[in-house]
Amino acid sequence: MAAVRTSSEITFNRVAIVAVLLVTIIFLAPIYWIASTAFKPRNLATTIPPTVVFQPEISPFVKLFTKRSQLRSPPSPEEYAAAPWWERVVFDGGEKIVRDGKGQVQWSGYPSRFLNSLIIAITSTVLAVGMGTFTAYGFSRFKVKGEADLLFFILSTRMLPPVVVAIPMFLMYRAVGLNDSHIGLIILYTAFNLSFSVWLMKGFMDEIPKEYEEAALVDGYTRMEAFFKIVLPEAATGIAATAVFCFITAWNEYAFALIMTNRRAQTAPPFIPSQVGSGLPDWTVIAAGTFLFLLPVAIFTFLLRNHLLRGMSFGAIRK
């Protein structure tokens, strides 16, 4: 069938390819912008028209990770010669790296924010997917009284924009001392993702024939053993897909992180724009921070891509 193609089909195909390319370029343009700005010298970051060809620099990343102050006078030649390469690139930009009394380099706020993001996103994803998997299994395999109502109730937690509850949540968190704590954000993101996780996993669980577990039960296994030995491996695809979605939501969350945290448990999303605040913003440093922030999701999605391709069809797999 595909062998014989009319000329109109060929035209259509070409138009479609051009359209897809165009859309892809539109979607990738901001990512290119951020990535290229992260490697630009500071004076080329804001030129009009934009600079496309430039000598890439590592200095934005050095600046991203260190605490710096303006140089009042250029460093002496000896000082410059004695400095390691990463300190020189900062000198070149008219700044110097702040050191404490013992000469230790002072870190900027970014690494700890990035670490906070990782801890909070990973923990809440594990919790949401784990609890969601168990809940979905229960709903899928057992007769639960008021199953439809309960599932609707679980879904209803997604029915209003989360920001609506931000202020009451903030007051409650402050009252119990959960604001600006890792635990606080983990609970929040887990609760937010749980409904999604339950619904998605229920779809996948329903697709796994219950005959598999029944065969295991008859063979002398307990329900728990059957769950871990048979159901969980079969549900791997669904778990991977759900985990990616939950991770992205928790990783990118901005509004609650902005309101609930300010220092100790602050995540990267509210931190990155906060750098714009004082004086002339160094866009290359902000771009470097954003660029690094994009990587974990990209890596995570890449690692699970095989599962995702099947998972995206939302369990529409039938032998």
Add this chain to the structure above:
Amino acid sequence: MAHIQLKNISKTFGNHTALTGLDLDIADGEFFVLLGETGAGKTTTLRLIAGLEKPSAGQVFIDGVDVADWGAAERDVALVLQQYSLYPRYTVRENLEFPLKPKIRRLPDAEIKDRVDRAARTLRIEHLLDRKTDRLSGGEMQRVSIGRAIVRKPRVFLMDEPLSALDAKLREALRTELKNLQIQLGATFLFVTHDQIEAMSMGDKVGVLNHGRIIQTGTPHEIYNNPRDTYVASFVGSPPMNLIDGRLVNGRAVMAPLNFELPFAGGAKASGATEGRPLVFGIRPEDVYLESGAPVEARVHDVENHGVEKILTLRVGDTTLRATVPARTDVAIEQPVRFAWNPDKVVLFDKGSGVSLRHAS
């Protein structure tokens, strides 16, 4: 090996009644076939014995012990399903090992290997042991499923339409294999099917199930020749038994509404058939024969050629009946023929209840 008894079992799912007052007795080492249409309650019966469902009323006994409180794991039964009983992520060997590895009866590794190899040899699947199950054909898959059951040496084998998903040729081959296996193991088998040919060819005993009730239990011979009612008569046998309305007049069978007559063997009086009572006459197609001097004339309505024999549909007025005749019989559609039946083989059913007069007394 075990003796299975079901006493007065009822099972309801919400408003739906799956089984009512079911009694079943499966002797040790017996090949028992539960035969019924889809939705008759066959699978439910099987799941009750396996312990995957609990009866709403009644008791299940294994070797005389009430197993109401026993879980599926403790009953030590093996289950073979139509499909989905193999784990797709495991190899054939891993699938066969799986039933030998639960905590409650974990066997030593050497014993596991020995049993798996023996089962593989019995079922001729040794060459498949290292293959993933998604790369097996339907017949191979079903062999492995049976293998999963036999490695364990369970007290009873429960089989839920294990051959239904296979193509005809394979089904025939596995039918024989399964029967031989049962004889070889001397095990108790409960085999569920909707296919009356499987029931007749494999069962030591057959139980016919309809709407959650056991209609008749007996050897295939009894079921075939002496059906308890018109349901069994029309369900078992291919083509099914001819059922014709009529009554007895002066020791002859008079068929309504066209009033054709056939001779009837005198034994009828012994079975309580009074003159003029509305009856249904049951006669197997192979007991209807064509003869030039026979009492009734009919027209050939349809001819099905089955190789060794032909199945004719004969028409007398509005009544049709089937006759199995040798393949060499030369007939054409709409040709007038004369037929008779073997009077000794006629089964009488009560018109109202459908129950055979032999069983009613």
